[in-house]
Amino acid sequence: MAMLSFVVGRLLLLAGLMVAAWLAGRRWLRALPFRGAAEAAVFSAALGLGLLSHALLLLGLLGLLRPVLLGLVPALALLLGWRDLCGAILRLRSWRHDPVQQRHLRAGLVAALALVPLWLPTLLPPSGWDALSYHLPLARAHLLAQRIAPVQTLRFPVFPQLAELLYAALLAAGGETAAQQVPFVSTVLVAAALGLWGLQARSWPVGLAAATLWLGSPLVAWLGTQAYVDSTLALFVTLGTWAFFRFRQEQDERWLRLSAALLGLAAATKYTGLFFAGLFGLWLLVDRRPGWPQRLLSFALLAAGLAAPWYVFVAWHTGNPLFPFFGERLGRGPLSAEDLRGLIDDLRRAGRGRDLLALLRLPWDLALHQGAFRAERALWPLPWLALPLLAVAAPGNLLLRRLLLVVSAYLLLWFTQAQQLRYLVPIFGLLCLATALGLAPWVARLHRLHRAPAPLLGAVLLLPGWDEALRPLRALGPPPATPEARQAYLLRREPRYAPLLELNRRHGRAYRVYALYGEDLIFWAEGTVVGDWFGPARYARIEARLHDGEALYQELRALGCDHFLLVTDRIRREPPADPAFARRFALLQATPTARLYALR
Numbered sequence: 001m002a003m004l005s006f007v008v009g010r011l012l013l014l015a016g017l018m019v020a021a022w023l024a025g026r027r028w029l030r031a032l033p034f035r036g037a038a039e040a041a042v043f044s045a046a047l048g049l050g051l052l053s054h055a056l057l058l059l060g061l062l063g064l065l066r067p068v069l070l071g072l073v074p075a076l077a078l079l080l081g082w083r084d085l086c087g088a089i090l091r092l093r094s095w096r097h098d099p100v101q102q103r104h105l106r107a108g109l110v111a112a113l114a115l116v117p118l119w120l121p122t123l124l125p126p127s128g129w130d131a132l133s134y135h136l137p138l139a140r141a142h143l144l145a146q147r148i149a150p151v152q153t154l155r156f157p158v159f160p161q162l163a164e165l166l167y168a169a170l171l172a173a174g175g176e177t178a179a180q181q182v183p184f185v186s187t188v189l190v191a192a193a194l195g196l197w198g199l200q201a202r203s204w205p206v207g208l209a210a211a212t213l214w215l216g217s218p219l220v221a222w223l224g225t226q227a228y229v230d231s232t233l234a235l236f237v238t239l240g241t242w243a244f245f246r247f248r249q250e251q252d253e254r255w256l257r258l259s260a261a262l263l264g265l266a267a268a269t270k271y272t273g274l275f276f277a278g279l280f281g282l283w284l285l286v287d288r289r290p291g292w293p294q295r296l297l298s299f300a301l302l303a304a305g306l307a308a309p310w311y312v313f314v315a316w317h318t319g320n321p322l323f324p325f326f327g328e329r330l331g332r333g334p335l336s337a338e339d340l341r342g343l344i345d346d347l348r349r350a351g352r353g354r355d356l357l358a359l360l361r362l363p364w365d366l367a368l369h370q371g372a373f374r375a376e377r378a379l380w381p382l383p384w385l386a387l388p389l390l391a392v393a394a395p396g397n398l399l400l401r402r403l404l405l406v407v408s409a410y411l412l413l414w415f416t417q418a419q420q421l422r423y424l425v426p427i428f429g430l431l432c433l434a435t436a437l438g439l440a441p442w443v444a445r446l447h448r449l450h451r452a453p454a455p456l457l458g459a460v461l462l463l464p465g466w467d468e469a470l471r472p473l474r475a476l477g478p479p480p481a482t483p484e485a486r487q488a489y490l491l492r493r494e495p496r497y498a499p500l501l502e503l504n505r506r507h508g509r510a511y512r513v514y515a516l517y518g519e520d521l522i523f524w525a526e527g528t529v530v531g532d533w534f535g536p537a538r539y540a541r542i543e544a545r546l547h548d549g550e551a552l553y554q555e556l557r558a559l560g561c562d563h564f565l566l567v568t569d570r571i572r573r574e575p576p577a578d579p580a581f582a583r584r585f586a587l588l589q590a591t592p593t594a595r596l597y598a599l600r
Helices: 002-026 037-061 067-082 083-098 099-123 129-145 162-174 183-201 204-215 219-222 230-250 253-269 273-287 292-318 337-348 356-360 362-368 384-398 399-416 421-438 440-451 452-475 483-493 497-507 517-524 539-543 549-558 581-585
Strands: 511-516 529-530 563-567 585-590 594-599
Touching: 002 037, 002 067, 002 083, 002 099, 002 162, 002 183, 037 067, 037 162, 037 183, 037 230, 037 292, 067 083, 067 162, 083 099, 099 183, 099 452, 129 162, 129 517, 129 539, 129 594, 162 183, 162 230, 162 253, 162 362, 183 204, 183 219, 183 230, 183 421, 204 219, 204 421, 204 452, 219 230, 219 421, 219 452, 230 253, 230 273, 230 399, 230 421, 230 511, 253 292, 273 292, 273 399, 362 384, 362 421, 384 399, 384 421, 399 421, 421 440, 452 483, 483 497, 497 517, 497 563, 497 594, 511 517, 511 539, 517 581, 539 549, 549 594
Parallel strands: 511 529, 511 563
Antiparallel strands: 563 594, 585 594
């Protein structure tokens, strides 16, 4: 019964998030000439996620991030959109007598069943490094403070946080597994957009191939279950690009305004979203069709208006709207010059070179040497291998040319900066669609021979994503449905959790522990965890004093810490062996992976 209640509760939260987002966005998009209810729902839900986050941003700036008020945001969306909801229910009831709509409903049911394996890992405690070290801790810190403020103990105390505010609201509603519904919704909406876009551009097998190439990539499937921001960024970039191309096709400025709004939301999600807003703004500038100054101005104002609150917030607290990037010119905030160099060098360390030869072999490397790009998981190699062939086929296909222009422009930026595979996810959906369009003649020929190959091809493309999603369930068992089961699950998966569990049991939130080499444990601590490779509490300060117990004690006290956690499973370090250490530190717990001390 506990498991049933847990699963049903998460399904209700998932449905509630999707309905609230759809209603919030639909109110502003009623006048757009959508090609069907499915397309309207996808665009409305994407815009609605951004609008819900901005409503939470307003509450956070006013210091009103309280559970009751957080619940009022979706309630207000439901109140304002109840007519749309009633109309949708009536249309669904009328479809019972329409054979065409019944086929669509059956196809939707099959798609929903195919998504179940990809959804199940959202019920597991998070495991992603970024989610545990700053995305979820930021969201929780905002909830505890009931306002949005920098968290100085984290590697990145501030940055654009559209997704993190959605995580905060769902953390309050149901914990970290509730927050993980946001990236899953974003991933599914991208797949739906690719399917519909491919259907409109060519045929339903093309749309199916694009959607399953996206969902079947292990990295995409994994990000869709972790509280990262890449899936949400990909959602806004994909739909913002689609809306811009619709404007170019139909010359309806309502599509341009929608594109500007979605790309502004992309910039409010992550700094790289600025690139796409700038790219399409430059497109308008170069195009110079009649009325282009007014179009460019309205595009820039709308995109900037939705992104600006976060950049003003970051600049207010650090002096640099792009913190920590361009820190030497715009301001380093709490980081030292050494920290800034180390952070940028760490981002640029991945890859296989940045010379002309590395650029020419990039499609091959991205397909077959993804480990060189610090890949948490793999992306389907087919789109990267097909990239040179798509360039050859592009002159005969306008949409393919435009897609490759966007993909290539971002890929060039990525190549010159931080070559990490995950940073390519925002354009990977566009590349999947381009691949499906480029291979459309072969897909169509296969489909004409027999009707089964297209659905069968979609299932084959989904297999790697299903395998990645089900791997933790095979390794560690079913999702934990109770607090006791959650603790046992975490101890099986992450033995380093044991010392923090002990601190949580003893002190609740009333402790401050320095975790040496444990920056990805921050979320599991109810108290405050400090320590990272960069920042004011960088590891170098502690490493330099590991030979002297008294010096180590004084340094930890200067950082305000009352406990010391030495994590030993990654980098082997021994505590001081002098009498001062024995006098100043009391061993509370020792495990094969960590040692926990209290400062006397």
